[in-house]
Amino acid sequence: MARPECPKESLKTKRARAARILERLEAAYPNARTELRHETPFQLLVATVLSAQATDKSVNAATPALFARYPDAFALAQATPEEVEPYIRRIGLYRTKAKNLVRLAQMLVERHGGEVPRDKQALMELPGVGWKTATVVLGAAFGIPGIAVDTHLARLAKRLCLSQARTPERIGAELEQYFPRERWVFVHHALILHGRYVCTARRPRCEACVLAEACPSRGTW
DNA sequence: ATCCCGAGGG
DNA sequence: CCCTCTGGAT
Known part of the structure; x- marks a missing residue:
């Protein structure tokens, strides 16, 4: 990672650049939303837990069979981790995730009537x-605004010189200062798509990047 | 800071 | 072979 210096910008200048970035994201990814397959908030929560350090493709390959066997929290709460493992083994981190999902389902039944709480602390x-994960679920399932920062957002925020903060929470809080609240959830999904297909971790395709004009790091990777 | 972990890409 | 993938818990 050869780091170019980020330009010193006022909040006003940065917001103006963010506005241009948002414009181009809206043109390039007009209906960006989660690509995790789900029918209910519960299924979205499970899929999002499974997506940690895994590709959404591998998660989507596993969840149809998982949801057919365990359609809701009540069903999953009756399972043992050993019974769940075969469904998610190919995703990776499967022992931890199987254990977590069963306990998670049991807690949903015990504390929330089997429903997904619309509250970040409870989640x-x-x-x-x-x-x-909590921020993603609130945004995608309930439309509650928030910019969740994952590996893609962290990388793009740095390359776009929108945030040099280190923790996801701080990067998210900073990004939320630059984009209008009603577009926060869109920005999250659009930047993930852009990070997945264009501004990739290893070899970013700057020549094909619609954000290049607004990116101080263009061509330096 | 380290562990969990399989699968796909370069 | 090494790196990365919509992280979280210890």
Whole structure:
């Protein structure tokens, strides 16, 4: 990672650049939303927990069979981790995730009537659910604004010189200063798509990047 | 800071 | 072979 210096910008200048970035994201990814397959908030929560350090493709390959066997929290709460493992083994980190999902389902039944709580603190008390997963679920399932920062957002925020902060929470808080609240959830999904297909971790395709004009790091990778 | 972990890409 | 993938818990 050869780091170019980020330009010194006022908040006003940065917001103007963010506005241009948002414009181009809206043109390039007009209906960006989660690519995790799900029918209910519960299934989205499970899929998002499974997506930690895994590709959404591998998660989507596993969840149809998983959801057919365990369609809701009540069904999953009756399972043992050993019974769940075969469904998710190919995703990786499967022992931890199987254990977490069963306990998570049991807690949903015990504390929330089997439903997904619309509250970040309550979500973060569930095993396997941290700040990023809770923010994603609130946004995608309930439309509650928030910019969840995952590996893609962290990388793009740095390359775009939108945030040099280190923790996901701080990067997210900073990004939320630059984009309008009603577009936060869109920005999250659009930047993930852009990070997955264009501004990739290893060899970013700057020549094909619609954000290049607004990116101080263009061509330096 | 380290562990969990399989699968696909370069 | 090494790196990365919508992280979280210890």
